[in-house]
Amino acid sequence: MNMIGEEMQPGLSKGAIRIEDVVKIYDPDGAAVMAVDHCSIDIPAGEICMIVGPSGCGKTTLLNAIAGFHGVTSGHIYLDNELLCSPEKPQAEPGSDRIVVFQNGALFPWKTNIDNIAFGPLMAGKLGKKEIYEKARSMMADAGLSGTENSYPGEVSSGLRRRVEIVRALMNDPKVLLFDEPYRALDSLTKSVMHEALLDIYYKNKVTIFFITHDLEEAIFLGHRLIIMTSRPCKPKKIVDVDIPHPRDYSVLTSPRFREIMNEAKGVVNEEAKKAFDAGEREG
Amino acid sequence: MSQADVTGLGLTMFRISSWLKSPKPYLMVTGFMLLLATWYFTVEVWKLPRFQDMPGITEVFSEWFSKDPYYGLSIYTPEYYKHILISLRRIAYAFCLATVLGVPLGLFLGWSKTIRDFIFPLFEVFRPIPVLAWVPLAIIMFSGSETPVIFLTFLASFFATTLNTMLGVESIDESYSRAAYCLGASRWQTFKHVVVPGAMPYIFTGLQISIGVAWFSLVAGEMVSGQYGLGYLINTAYMMIEYPKIIIGMITLGVIGYSTSALVRLAGDYMMQWRVRELALGDN
Incomplete structure (x- = not known):
């Protein structure tokens, strides 16, 4: 692009x-x-x-x-x-x-950041799990989120949380x-x-x-x-x-x-x- | 310290070591000492009126740890463990049954308005009936001496678990399920990935309450029906005027009740890593 x-x-x-x-x-x-x-x-x-x-x-x-x-x-x-x-x-x-990024953030606090990001494609079930996580990892890297994959949303700053949420949306090619x-x-x-x-x-x-x-x-x-x-x-x-x-x-x-x-x-x-x-x- | 690397066990160790460094354990020991001292002085030294028939602390503890107990019950007699094991077994049956039935029921009550309108009014009528009021019916309905006790124990647990689980589902922020729908999740997927984990903190609060009221109803049940068990022990000791045994039974109940409660909490921490980590972060 x-x-x-x-x-x-x-x-x-x-x-x-x-x-x-x-x-x-x-x-x-x-x-x-x-x-x-x-x-x-x-x-x-x-x-x-x-x-x-x-x-x-x-x-x-x-x-x-x-x-x-x-x-x-x-x-x-x-x-x-x-x-x-x-x-x-x-x-x-x-x-x-059409994906909403919510006012107070709606990352699932019980899922790690990468699990949050992989959520949409996993639910859709069109891609394999390995493929989805590879894509998630590379999108996180692009957004400067490397190293926070296995943290829970509650453990990272609110700014990072917002970014994770946007990446979670973009994973689905909205x-x-x-x-x-x-x-x-x-x-x-x-x-x-x-x-x-x-x-x-x-x-x-x-x-x-x-x-x-x-x-x-x-x-x-x-x-x-x-x-x-x-x-x-x-x-x-x-x-x-x-x-x-x-x-x-x-x-x-x-x-x-x-x-x-x-x-x-x-x-x-x-x-x-x-x-x-x-x-x-x-x-x- | 990178939070992502902290495992459940490491976190527990960290908590214990910081607990030891705080004044809490020393205050706790002081509290226990004060209670025991009060017991000793009121009963054995000052012999206050109404206290003179109470078993004294020295009598109770020497009986409890005696190899040849006067009343036939100490940590060296197999009978003592039989009482404990039988009570524990009843608790296990009742608590597991209450959890297996209560959690799914609570989830559906919270999730579906139709189910709630159908079942919840019934629930609200049955819930305030004290367990003791169920005793006659339990004895009539169930044969033998074991099942009525388990039924009574189950009953209170079941209401606590179901109700808290339902509240847990209602407590979930609407944005989470909206986010799940946005990301393409079906109703069932949303139930599995949002409703169940989202209600988890309340479910475990419910289970904490459940295990507490289980012991409460168990002792009530054992006092009127059944053989063996700590409630039975306390009741028969009272009838036989073996007062030290009452105190031994009571302290044992306290210790074991607390342990089962702690086990439930531990299971909760294990299943909700995200919450443990969030809370740990909040403490620092």
Whole structure:
């Protein structure tokens, strides 16, 4: 795989997500709560698409619908023109073409790092055990995880854990990685290391990234595009293209263009955060 | 020290050596000495009212370790070991049966809502009935003197194991099973690789409780039914006014009960290396 200096990964044909007019209404105790309101987003294959919005705005609802953890009330979601869910088939089947990297991390603490990474292919049963572990070992080496194969997730730093989790996802050749604010619990130094590591992994693997965050700096540094969401019910409010070429490194953060985009996005984000705050949404 | 190289045994040794360096063992010895001294002074030196009929510490220990015991029971008489072995055998039967039935039942209760709605209400009604209330029914239902005792012992263990296992399944963070589905695991694979190991810490807490209540119900059972066993020994010694034998039986129960508990804990540590290592890391 070659490094690409341009906007997107050219020639990537799998992993396009189309969200069409999706509505999600929760009805837990008779009082219908609208979490997602007629939301349409088109994500081309290979894009890093950052979904930015205040906490509790319904971004995760959208992610869960794509992953197949719960259904949609109306609207359609397609992956590469194949229907994932619609009103007729409200809940998508979870599968290894769309893998979630969870907010608090979901490595199995009872499996060693390498067993975690080998989990997906072992369950699929298509490859031999030896082959799977060889692949796992080499992918771990690529991600700088050599030496931690036989440690348990609880024994390594949280930064390493996140990396193991991403490698666990990539082992399955997913089309899309869905990130649910995976770095929110990390300190800012670890976070910046993780961002560069994630980009590094992205340059080596052809995937589409759907990344939820409320950290604007993170969003601009990583993303091709920011989709700034309104506070609950959530739908796109403004789309910001980040025209800073990839591959990026941390020098980008101090570039004038970065500041400009930051300024452009910040006003919109703050407005929504304030609305969410006024509406009594907790900042969790 | 690389954590990955630490085996279960090495970790146990490390724990023991750091335990010896802490004040804990010396406080523990002091605690025992205080108890024994209180016993000695209240019964044999001060002869406090209500204490004068109690067997004294010197009497009990000289009887216990006598080659020619006055009441016919010491560490040199085969009868002593017969009582211990028979009690242990009943515990083994009851505890194993409770584990073999309770753990799978608890797993399914926690895993399937249908099974839970079906069985759990029954469970909730039976659980608060004290073991002693079952004594007459146990004697009517089961023939011989052995099975009623084993049944009573089993009963309390079974409820503790099942309930804790069920709680264990409920305690598992939803992201783990979601992650497993994402990685392509089937429902059954998720049960095997997520639910069972995820519930393991609670299962072993349940087994700790289970072995404790097993001894409790065993002694109750042996006092009303059956021949031989430590509960039987204590009860008959009371009837025959052989008071030192009561104390010998009680201390033996304490020591053996503690040992079986420790064995269960050891088995838990062995089966949950990941947890032992995490906790060990937390201590440092």
